Amino acid sequence: MADPEPEIVVDDPTAPASDSPAVTGTRTVGMVTCLLLLAFSALMAWDNWRTGITWAFDGPKAGYFPFYLSVILGAASLYGFFKSFLDKASAGDSFVTSDQLRRVLQVFIPTFLFCLITQWLGLYVASFLLVAGFMRYIGRIAWWKSLLTSFIFTLAMFVTFELAFDVLMPKGPIEALFGR
Amino acid sequence: MEAFGLLLHGFQVLLTFKTLLLMLVGLVLGIFVGVLPGLGGPNGVAILLPLTFTMDPTSAIVMLSCIYWGALFGGAITSILFNIPGEAWSVATTFDGYPMAQQGHAAEALTAAFTSSFIGSLVAVLLITFLAPGIASFALRFGPPEFFAVYLLTFCSFVGLGREDKHKTIISMALGLLLAGIGMDTVSGQLRMTFGSNELLRGINFLVAVIGLFGISEILLTMEERLALRGHAAKISLRVVWSVWKDLPKYWVTLLRSSAIGCWLGITPGGAIAASFMGYNLAKRFSKDKDSFGKGRIEGVFAPETAAHASGTAALLPMLALGIPGSGTAAILLGGLMVWGLNPGPLLFVEHKDFVWGLIASMYLGNIVGLVIVLSTVPLFAAVLRVPFAAIAPMIVVSCAVGAYAIQNAMFDIWLMLGFGVVGYVFKKIGIPLAPFTLALVLGNRAEDSFRLSMIGAEGDMRVFWSNGLVGSITTLAIVLLFWPLIAGGFARLRGKPAKPAIGEPE
Numbered sequence: 001m002a003d004p005e006p007e008i009v010v011d012d013p014t015a016p017a018s019d020s021p022a023v024t025g026t027r028t029v030g031m032v033t034c035l036l037l038l039a040f041s042a043l044m045a046w047d048n049w050r051t052g053i054t055w056a057f058d059g060p061k062a063g064y065f066p067f068y069l070s071v072i073l074g075a076a077s078l079y080g081f082f083k084s085f086l087d088k089a090s091a092g093d094s095f096v097t098s099d100q101l102r103r104v105l106q107v108f109i110p111t112f113l114f115c116l117i118t119q120w121l122g123l124y125v126a127s128f129l130l131v132a133g134f135m136r137y138i139g140r141i142a143w144w145k146s147l148l149t150s151f152i153f154t155l156a157m158f159v160t161f162e163l164a165f166d167v168l169m170p171k172g173p174i175e176a177l178f179g180r
Numbered sequence: 181m182e183a184f185g186l187l188l189h190g191f192q193v194l195l196t197f198k199t200l201l202l203m204l205v206g207l208v209l210g211i212f213v214g215v216l217p218g219l220g221g222p223n224g225v226a227i228l229l230p231l232t233f234t235m236d237p238t239s240a241i242v243m244l245s246c247i248y249w250g251a252l253f254g255g256a257i258t259s260i261l262f263n264i265p266g267e268a269w270s271v272a273t274t275f276d277g278y279p280m281a282q283q284g285h286a287a288e289a290l291t292a293a294f295t296s297s298f299i300g301s302l303v304a305v306l307l308i309t310f311l312a313p314g315i316a317s318f319a320l321r322f323g324p325p326e327f328f329a330v331y332l333l334t335f336c337s338f339v340g341l342g343r344e345d346k347h348k349t350i351i352s353m354a355l356g357l358l359l360a361g362i363g364m365d366t367v368s369g370q371l372r373m374t375f376g377s378n379e380l381l382r383g384i385n386f387l388v389a390v391i392g393l394f395g396i397s398e399i400l401l402t403m404e405e406r407l408a409l410r411g412h413a414a415k416i417s418l419r420v421v422w423s424v425w426k427d428l429p430k431y432w433v434t435l436l437r438s439s440a441i442g443c444w445l446g447i448t449p450g451g452a453i454a455a456s457f458m459g460y461n462l463a464k465r466f467s468k469d470k471d472s473f474g475k476g477r478i479e480g481v482f483a484p485e486t487a488a489h490a491s492g493t494a495a496l497l498p499m500l501a502l503g504i505p506g507s508g509t510a511a512i513l514l515g516g517l518m519v520w521g522l523n524p525g526p527l528l529f530v531e532h533k534d535f536v537w538g539l540i541a542s543m544y545l546g547n548i549v550g551l552v553i554v555l556s557t558v559p560l561f562a563a564v565l566r567v568p569f570a571a572i573a574p575m576i577v578v579s580c581a582v583g584a585y586a587i588q589n590a591m592f593d594i595w596l597m598l599g600f601g602v603v604g605y606v607f608k609k610i611g612i613p614l615a616p617f618t619l620a621l622v623l624g625n626r627a628e629d630s631f632r633l634s635m636i637g638a639e640g641d642m643r644v645f646w647s648n649g650l651v652g653s654i655t656t657l658a659i660v661l662l663f664w665p666l667i668a669g670g671f672a673r674l675r676g677k678p679a680k681p682a683i684g685e686p687e
Contacts, residue, residue, distance in 0.1 A: 029606065029609070044373055047372065069357050069358045073355055076351045165234055166234045167231070170591055
């Protein structure tokens with residue numbers, strides 16, 4: 001039977017190109033992650049060794065379990081490091097291409113700024129700025145649509161959490177003006 | 181028959197206007213969560229958890245579990261209409277569901293998917309109704325050594341039976357257990373791994389980690405892909421529903437087999453994803469007409485959907501009866517229990533009858549109402565996908581932050597969430613599984629406590645884990661499962677055959 005014409009079509013003009021060059025390989029990231037985990041496990045092992053890793057009369061001391069978990073984590077990371085290191089066959093696998101990285105940063109950086117603004121100005125202001133800014137600059141959606149959507153969303157969140165469910169969010173100077 | 185009486189009591193708890201309303205809200209939100217890209221069952225439930233903080237536990241669990249049922253239903257919509265699995269467990273549904281939509285049978289495929297989801301969860305709920313109370317009352321006799329043995333079994337089966345590289349599962353699990361230990365040691369009251377930080381004193385909250393690992397990282401991963409989509413609109417008429425239902429008895433073997441697979445994999449930590457593939461592959465293997473699979477065969481929709489839903493529901497059985505979650509979402513519901521001040525474990529069946537039976541009753545009612553909602557509102561939810569991702573992504577970020585903050589009213593947790601988002605993104609891309617991490621993080625303290633309490637009871641004698649038949653056999657089973665790949669390899673070599681790949685693998 002013939003394929004009926006698709007009725008719902010959404011385009012993505014800024015989609016990452018499939019031939020975009022790789023920024024880094026999966027093997028490299030795998031090795032770096034394993035080294036970081038190894039360093040983390042060493043730090044944890046040291047701290048737990050200070051806490052006490054021996055057995056008291058009534059069983060293990062507080063550091064006993066975490067110490068041996070650090071050792072296991074360290075050993076597994078070391079194994080993972082050498083496994084990736086020796087695995088030359090997958091050296092060409094891309095972890096992220098430059099187009100993909102651009103798109104990921106397009107979300108990550110605004111999210112980071114959002115967290116920062118939340119700390120200073122409160123969650124609702126940050127939420128309004130994030131949604132409006134993201135829609136306008138990343139999504140290239142018309143100003144009035146972005147602002148309106150963002151305002152309605154933020155207001156809905158405020159009504160739902162603060163008023164209806166009594167879940168209080170971090171506030172800044174602007175909410176203080178409204179007496180909340 | 182006792183279970184039946186208690187179930188009726190559960191329906192009594194459920195049938196109030198407020199609870200029914202919350203159920204509807206939960207189902208609709210859940211379907212949204214299932215349909216939207218960048219949101220899935222576990223993070224949807226985690227993000228919406230704060231809504232329930234001020235509710236009584238019964239209303240809260242009814243709403244959250246309905247979000248979960250809704251997400252399970254919603255995943256099928258995008259798989260069939262757009263060939264985009266909204267959830268990992270609906271990948272197998274696309275194999276035959278999308279070809280059916282291309283041939284103009286979208287409505288039939290959707291009806292088949294929803295109906296089989298319903299049947300799958302119904303079988304699993306029946307299992308929970310009649311099995312869970314028995315298991316719980318048996319587990320009431322458990323002491324710390326038995327509990328530790330069961331935790332050990334859970335962890336070991338993840339390592340031994342998981343299909344990822346073993347060292348990656350171990351990394352994920354050890355990291356989770358380690359992070360769970362941060363903060364005050366519950367047995368001795370000593371501080372550990374806090375490095376003098378007041379923020380770390382509280383420990384790393386499991387739900388904050390989940391919101392970061394699944395919510396934030398999922399958005400980063402979604403952005404990497406091409407977000408364009410082309411799909412079919414579908415409207416389900418009563419005539420189509422009737423024509424699919426009329427043929428149901430023909431497929432009873434497939435439905436029953438998939439339900440059984442789903443229940444089994446849901447209780448053991450295999451998960452809905454493995455269940456859906458296994459259901460599909462087995463239906464194909466036992467079919468007389470293998471070649472027609474993948475070209476739009478209705479059985480190819482029935483099999484994976486039934487298995488996925490049965491598994492997703494059955495995962496709640498060990499959570500209710502033993503306090504051990506069978507899936508990521510079950511782990512979050514378990515986290516919720518602790519937030520509401522309930523102590524997960526077999527005592528729930530004794531001390532919180534309203535809660536347990538209200539939940540079980542809501543599984544029946546939620547699935548029936550969910551079926552009616554999805555059948556009648558598919559076009560509406562399919563249209564949600566027209567909303568640009570640039571509007572949805574920031575809203576998901578804000579919801580994640582609200583969820584992370586609300587758990588302990590701590591700004592630090594929002595930063596922690598962001599950190600876990602990056603960790604989740606990297607881990608997913610280099611193939612470190614996240615499920616063992618979440619499980620370890622939620623169970624870590626309980627496992628350690630039960631170990632140390634057994635040690636206090638036994639005065640430091642490790643033989644306590646083999647002190648009676650029950651605890652001895654669980655501990656031994658755990659160790660066998662841990663080394664299962666080696667043991668299976670050894671058997672295969674004895675018979676002179678190479679080890680067969682697992683049947684759950686996509687072919």
